[in-house]
Amino acid sequence: MTDKMRAAVIDHYHQVDPEIRLVPQPVIHPHDVLVKIRAASVNPIDTKTMAGDLRLLLRYRMPLVLGSDFAGDVIAVGRQVTAFQVGDAVYGRPQKDRIGTFADYLAVDTGDIALMPTNLSYEQAAALPLVGLTSYQALHDLMALRPGKKVLIQAGSGGVGTVAIQLAKQLGAYVATTTSAANTAFVQSLGADEVIDYHRTDFATVLKDYDAVFDMLGGNTLERAFRVVKPGGIIVSVSGRPNGRFAQTYGLPLWKRGVLRLATRRLTQLEKVSGVSYRFLFMQPSGQQLAELTTLVEQNKLVPVIDRIYPLTEIAAALTYSRLGKAHGKIIVTMTE
Ligand SMILES: NC(=O)c1ccc[n+]([C@@H]2O[C@H](COP(=O)([O-])OP(=O)(O)OC[C@H]3O[C@@H](n4cnc5c(N)ncnc54)[C@H](OP(=O)(O)O)[C@@H]3O)[C@@H](O)[C@H]2O)c1
Incomplete structure (x- = not known):
């Protein structure tokens, strides 16, 4: 038994x-x-x-x-x-x-x-594990951040954001983030260079020519991110809608691909107009990448x-x-x- x-x-x-x-x-x-x-x-x-x-x-x-x-x-x-x-x-x-x-x-x-x-x-x-791998796959694998690149990390005070800010700094990027005013010192202590209080300021009116946005919020916030990124740049979302490209890579059946393609028509249109690429990320388990995070933690470069x-x-x-x-x-x- x-x-x-x-x-x-x-x-x-x-x-x-x-x-x-x-x-x-x-x-x-x-x-x-x-x-x-x-x-x-x-x-x-x-x-x-x-x-x-x-x-x-x-x-x-x-x-x-x-x-x-x-x-x-x-x-x-x-x-x-x-x-x-x-x-x-x-x-x-x-x-x-x-x-x-x-x-x-x-x-x-x-x-x-x-x-x-x-x-x-x-x-x-x-x-x-979950937020660390999500951040690693967004910032390292999809955005290929490196020194001199500018990235906006939405919701920097959350589970994903607190790791993403630290990883982006490790990769040498300049980091802007959104959170409430009360969390300003907190996200700065993680490495954020610029902090936007989302209750008072629309990030899309103060940031421009960014290389990348890591979106944790989806919806209208995701759509506004297209105004911040320069042509050739990338938006990676973990909360927006998965698009047709994702559906295909993920091996979803044809009918689901069709549903997602229809649901993300607006994002596809924004991609075309702005020259910015939109990628939905559904994080994948990886012991190998986790081992890399272990090294960063043991070197005191990443703190949960x-x-x-x-x-x-x-x-x-x-x-x-x-x-x-x-x-x-x-x-x-x-x-x-
Ligand atoms: N696709 C994937 O593989 C994947 C992987 C991981 C996470 N996700 C998704 O990513 C999202 C974030 O996950 P999480 O674990 O980071 O969530 P979380 O820890 O619950 O996020 C909470 C944080 O979000 C902040 N926040 C809320 N609304 C905001 C806004 N409009 N602007 C800026 N910050 C805001 C809050 O700050 P205040 O207290 O200042 O409001 C709070 O610190 C979730 O929807 C989750 O499902 C997806």
């Missing part, structure tokens, strides 16, 4: 709060490790998944254990695993169809994990930012706080019993 573990589970979309209950412990595949999770982070993807908002990209069978990144200890290894051993402290972001980090245990492919930075607690390490820490038993409160969209850095959930 399989052993049981605690997990935060939903049984259907639009469920108000997850239920914490006992479920079977996961079984490991040959390339997996079994991790005793110590901490996980809350990401807006958790509440969006609960609301069914991402069903075009992510369709889950229920019941579903929530949670998309973690830090913990390897307690068993699959028979093909050589890179990790029992006792390793690791962190990671599992593949989208193998999520479930708001739980005591997770089976995860070794390609999706890395050794945890030695100078971080489990709580701090859990703050990094934690807003609040909740025990697993208070997962509903943690998700409610995330829904407010006011977090400064990350919301963490710990699995201590």
